[in-house]
Amino acid sequence: xxxxxxxxxxxxxxxxxxxxxxxxxxxxxxxxxxxxxxxxxxxxxxxxxxxxxxxxxxxxxxxxxxxxxxxxxxxxxxxxxxxxxxxxxxxxxxxxxxxxxxxxxxxxxxxxxx
Amino acid sequence: xxxxxxxxxxxxxxxxxxxxxxxxxxxxxxxxxxxxxxxxxxxxxxxxxxxxxxxxxxxxxxxxxxxxxxxxxxxxxxxxxxxxxxxxxxxxxxxxxxxxxxxxxxxxxxxxxxxx
Numbered sequence: 001x002x003x004x005x006x007x008x009x010x011x012x013x014x015x016x017x018x019x020x021x022x023x024x025x026x027x028x029x030x031x032x033x034x035x036x037x038x039x040x041x042x043x044x045x046x047x048x049x050x051x052x053x054x055x056x057x058x059x060x061x062x063x064x065x066x067x068x069x070x071x072x073x074x075x076x077x078x079x080x081x082x083x084x085x086x087x088x089x090x091x092x093x094x095x096x097x098x099x100x101x102x103x104x105x106x107x108x109x110x111x112x113x114x
Numbered sequence: 115x116x117x118x119x120x121x122x123x124x125x126x127x128x129x130x131x132x133x134x135x136x137x138x139x140x141x142x143x144x145x146x147x148x149x150x151x152x153x154x155x156x157x158x159x160x161x162x163x164x165x166x167x168x169x170x171x172x173x174x175x176x177x178x179x180x181x182x183x184x185x186x187x188x189x190x191x192x193x194x195x196x197x198x199x200x201x202x203x204x205x206x207x208x209x210x211x212x213x214x215x216x217x218x219x220x221x222x223x224x225x226x227x228x229x230x
């Protein structure tokens with residue numbers, strides 16, 4: 001059974017650009033969550049999608065957005081990149097079972113903003 | 115507000131030593147879940163254990179054991195006879211019991227180094 005796949009694994013952007021990251025969940029998982037990991041702030045929740053609807057959102061500016069497609073694949077977008085957006089972005093999926101919120105994480109997309 | 119505190123930033127032990135990673139949480143929910151995840155250098159978070167707030171039984175899985183105490187709001191993780199492969203960052207996390215299943219609140223993590 002394939003795990004959570006994130007692409008690209010590494011990318012370098014410059015300030016002001018925008019970036020799109022992709023996440024393919026485990027087959028059958030309908031919930032996808034995104035996290036930002038930085039040395040200073042640690043792991044912080046960005047947003048969660050379930051059946052193409054954003055179910056929850058963390059405390060991030062509107063430059064951070066996401067969406068989920070009918071096949072449960074998800075993308076997140078960061079516009080007008082800032083140096084502080086350099087981070088490891090982790091995606092996680094979970095099965096559609098109430099209370100069984102065990103997240104399976106992907107290997108992450110490491111974004112460097114220059 | 116919900117919060118997870120892992121007071122130990124880094125721990126270094128020699129192989130075969132036992133090591134305990136501390137986790138203290140804060141929540142006003144009566145139903146919640148606690149987790150431990152491991153993050154090796156590759157970056158992928160690996161799930162280790164989940165506990166719900168109504169299950170205070172300790173758990174042992176091989177060399178790993180977990181001690182959940184609601185009275186002290188702690189969920190500590192012990193590795194017995196540590197091995198070099200245990201070297202990683204370990205995160206404790208908390209989530210609510212309701213519909214926000216994907217929203218975990220993580221501690222800052224404890225970096226464990228096991229030296230041969």
